[in-house]
Amino acid sequence: MATxxxxxxxxxxxxxxxxxxxxxxxxxxxxxxxxxxxxxxxSLAAAGAMPLENGTVLGCSGVGIVLEAGVDADTGLxxxxxxxxxxxxxxxxxxxxxxxxxxxxxxxxxxxxxVQGPDPIYTFLPEASLACEAAREAMDSHRVxxxxxxxxxxxxxxxxxxxxxxxxxxAGRREAREAARxxxxxxxxxxxxRVDTVVAATASLYTLEKLIEATVPGKLLLHPLYTQxxxxxxxxxxxLEAVVLEGGAPGCARRLLEKARRLIESNIGVVEGLEPxxxxxxxxxxxxxxxxxxx
Numbered sequence: 001m002a003t004x005x006x007x008x009x010x011x012x013x014x015x016x017x018x019x020x021x022x023x024x025x026x027x028x029x030x031x032x033x034x035x036x037x038x039x040x041x042x043s044l045a046a047a048g049a050m051p052l053e054n055g056t057v058l059g060c061s062g063v064g065i066v067l068e069a070g071v072d073a074d075t076g077l078x079x080x081x082x083x084x085x086x087x088x089x090x091x092x093x094x095x096x097x098x099x100x101x102x103x104x105x106x107x108x109x110x111x112x113x114x115v116q117g118p119d120p121i122y123t124f125l126p127e128a129s130l131a132c133e134a135a136r137e138a139m140d141s142h143r144v145x146x147x148x149x150x151x152x153x154x155x156x157x158x159x160x161x162x163x164x165x166x167x168x169x170x171a172g173r174r175e176a177r178e179a180a181r182x183x184x185x186x187x188x189x190x191x192x193x194r195v196d197t198v199v200a201a202t203a204s205l206y207t208l209e210k211l212i213e214a215t216v217p218g219k220l221l222l223h224p225l226y227t228q229x230x231x232x233x234x235x236x237x238x239x240l241e242a243v244v245l246e247g248g249a250p251g252c253a254r255r256l257l258e259k260a261r262r263l264i265e266s267n268i269g270v271v272e273g274l275e276p277x278x279x280x281x282x283x284x285x286x287x288x289x290x291x292x293x294x295x
Contacts, residue, residue: 007102014276021104023071031064036100038287062100074109083125085250089227113250129247131155142195149176153201164185209234262276
């Protein structure tokens with residue numbers, strides 16, 4: 001295996017640098033990355049909204065080939081093309097370890113699922129898996145508010161709507177509301193009516209608390225990002241049934257991505273090679289990097 005490992009690394013700002021290939025801890029596997037994604041989690045770190053350890057490799061998700069399995073890792077993944085299908089407090093790149101914006105990375109085999117073909121859409125598998133879990137948790141809810149219209153918010157809204165739920169998507173950006181409406185979903189800038197469940201698909205604690213106060217839900221479904229920051233603390237928030245999602249349903253997630261394929265492909269920027277992206281503006285659903293054997 002080549003020893004060169006170019007990566008986009010956090011040094012107070014995103015920078016490209018050469019690194020050695022990562023070590024493979026117990027239960028983890030080594031991946032040669034084919035596609036990596038710069039997503040809202042990376043943008044939060046780059047904007048200074050969330051602390052990030054110096055030297056961390058960025059990239060919240062990716063697709064790669066398993067080259068090596070560590071001790072106690074799933075050896076059945078050897079040589080397979082995989083993507084992460086589960087997020088948690090222990091594995092939430094780039095906040096709890098290196099991400100995928102590198103020629104090589106390592107990940108716990110327990111969070112990975114096999115995918116078909118070198119397809120950039122599978123860099124959205126973690127959000128799709130969270131969305132499928134959100135749909136299961138909201139099964140008994142008559143009306144659901146999705147607080148945010150990034151990748152997770154849009155996929156969660158689609159998954160719940162597909163299960164017959166009445167979904168309203170809150171989005172501050174006009175293009176995000178248009179994206180939700182292109183899926184046949186109701187999108188609003190200012191929700192007015194009560195809901196049964198709120199899905200927290202925004203990193204803005206202030207926005208989330210205001211939406212909870214306005215819509216008076218009984219249940220709150222949280223992105224695992226909230227394991228890394230303060231939970232909503234408003235008076236009404238403290239009375240909610242709160243569930244932190246983790247995902248882990250790759251079959252459902254793959255089917256959901258196929259339904260959202262056109263939306264995703266029309267709202268990402270595809271980047272060849274490894275260079276930090278522009279930090280201002282950019283496509284609605286972020287950047288997907290196409291990496292070869294030599295990045």
